[in-house]
Every structure is written in structure tokens, then in C-alpha cells.
Amino acid sequence: MKNKKILIADDNALNRKVFQNIIGQVYEYDVAENGYEVIEKIKLIPYDLILLDIQMPKLDGINTLKIIKEENLTHAPIVAVSAFAEINDRDYFFSAGFDEFISKPIKPKQLLETLHHLISKNDTNKESSALTNHTKDPKEVLDKSILIKLLKFNSKENIRLVYDDFLEETEKLLEEIEYLLKYGEYNDIGEKLHIIKGNSGTLGAQALYDFTKKIELDIKSGNFNNTLKDYLYLKTLFEEVKQYCHSSEFLNP
Numbered sequence: 001m002k003n004k005k006i007l008i009a010d011d012n013a014l015n016r017k018v019f020q021n022i023i024g025q026v027y028e029y030d031v032a033e034n035g036y037e038v039i040e041k042i043k044l045i046p047y048d049l050i051l052l053d054i055q056m057p058k059l060d061g062i063n064t065l066k067i068i069k070e071e072n073l074t075h076a077p078i079v080a081v082s083a084f085a086e087i088n089d090r091d092y093f094f095s096a097g098f099d100e101f102i103s104k105p106i107k108p109k110q111l112l113e114t115l116h117h118l119i120s121k122n123d124t125n126k127e128s129s130a131l132t133n134h135t136k137d138p139k140e141v142l143d144k145s146i147l148i149k150l151l152k153f154n155s156k157e158n159i160r161l162v163y164d165d166f167l168e169e170t171e172k173l174l175e176e177i178e179y180l181l182k183y184g185e186y187n188d189i190g191e192k193l194h195i196i197k198g199n200s201g202t203l204g205a206q207a208l209y210d211f212t213k214k215i216e217l218d219i220k221s222g223n224f225n226n227t228l229k230d231y232l233y234l235k236t237l238f239e240e241v242k243q244y245c246h247s248s249e250f251l252n253p
Contacts, residue, residue, distance in 0.1 A: 035059025
């Protein structure tokens with residue numbers, strides 16, 4: 001799989017060497033010593049996977065990931081690497097947006113199996129997305145019939161303010177849910193989901209509404225098995241709504 005390229009980000013030269021020796025047997029690789037280097041390299045090169053050390057100078061792994069997500073720099077899997085984390089920190093790394101977590105010292109077999117799984121899964125998702133994107137119903141993002149009704153009685157400027165408030169509040173609620181997930185306070189998540197569900201239903205964000213309703217029901221029934229994964233997908237649905245609201249198509253139904 002030398003056609004696949006991995007970015008190894010670690011400030012420790014010895015750690016980088018260990019990764020290079022293992023990964024180089026199967027994949028091409030590039031290296032970075034801090035988060036700023038990671039950002040610059042991702043902008044230039046389409047990596048297939050990124051290994052991010054959590055403890056890096058100048059810009060650590062968590063904040064590097066945050067910039068990558070905010071600027072939508074890559075859809076490649078991103079793996080958190082840490083020598084200080086315990087297995088129960090895994091949920092935190094997932095909630096932060098990482099696709100997987102690997103602890104140091106590195107186990108070569110486990111590392112290569114993880115990389116192969118994530119890269120293969122990402123390739124499958126890209127193929128599936130390519131097949132379905134052209135048939136995606138716009139109502140799955142935002143129901144235009146709702147917009148048309150709202151525009152009958154309000155100016156575009158007022159409607160835009162309403163949706164801006166909705167986006168801002170939802171982002172805040174998602175951050176609060178992430179905090180609750182980090183500390184395992186699942187029962188308190190329901191209240192936040194209820195607000196998101198109500199607002200998204202009112203404003204026609206149908207996919208966001210439907211999935212929020214599903215998670216809320218699971219929370220009420222005490223089923224927390226998939227809460228973290230559901231939360232990450234909920235964030236993806238919200239980003240789709242956000243992008244649509246910032247597009248030229250919005251308010252021009």
C-alpha cells in the first residue's frame with residue numbers, strides 16, 4: 001500500500017523514528033514536529049491518515065485537530081497518540097473528534113492493523129459518498145418549503161438572523177454535550193438534545209431533527225451504548241446545516 005501516505009506528527013525525534021521504521025514497511029510517510037507544521041502540510045498534501053501526538057509544543061494535538069475541523073482541511077482519519085492517557089480517556093479523544101486513539105509505547109502489530117482498518121474504512125466511505133451525493137435530497141439538509149413559508153411573512157435579513165441565532169445556540173449546546181460526555185454525565189444530555197430537536201424541527205433541519213430525536217429517546221430509555229458515536233454524527237449533520245446556511249443557495253429557494 002505504498003500508494004497511501006501517512007503524516008506522522010510528533011515533537012520527539014526518537015518517537016518519529018519508531019513510527020517511521022514501523023509505518024515505512026507498508027506506507028509512504030511524512031513527518032511534522034508541531035501542530036503548525038501539520039496544518040501547513042495538510043494544506044499542500046492529500047494525506048490518507050494523520051497521526052497526531054497530543055503533547056506537542058507551539059500547537060498541541062487537540063488544538064491542531066480543532067483547526068483542521070474548523071477549516072475542513074482534510075477528511076482523512078486522524079489518530080490521537082499519547083503516552084500519558086489511559087484507556088478510559090478513549091471516549092474523550094473520540095468526543096474531541098479523533099477517529100482512533102493509540103497509546104505509547106507503540107505496539108507495531110496493533111499500529112499497522114489500526115492504520116489499515118481506518119484507511120480501508122475511509123476509502124469505502126469515499127466511494128459510497130461519490131455514489132450517493134448526486135441523489136441527495138436537499139430536504140435532508142434544510143426543508144425549502146419551511147423557508148418559503150417563513151419568507152412570506154419576514155424579510156431575508158430577519159430570517160438570516162433567526163438562523164444565525166439557531167446555529168450559534170446549537171454550537172453552544174453541542175459543546176455542552178461534549179463536556180457532559182467527557183465526564184460521563186449522560187442523563188444531563190437529554191435537556192440539550194431536546195432544545196436542538198425543537199429548534200431544528202421549527203426551522204426545517206429535518207435530518208438534524210430526526211437524528212436528535214433518536215438520540216433523545218435512547219437517553220430517556222437509559223441506552224448509552226452508542227451515545228458517543230451518535231454525538232459525533234450529530235455534529236456532522238449540524239455542519240451540513242451550517243454550510244448550507246452559509247451558501248448562496250440559502251434564502252433563494
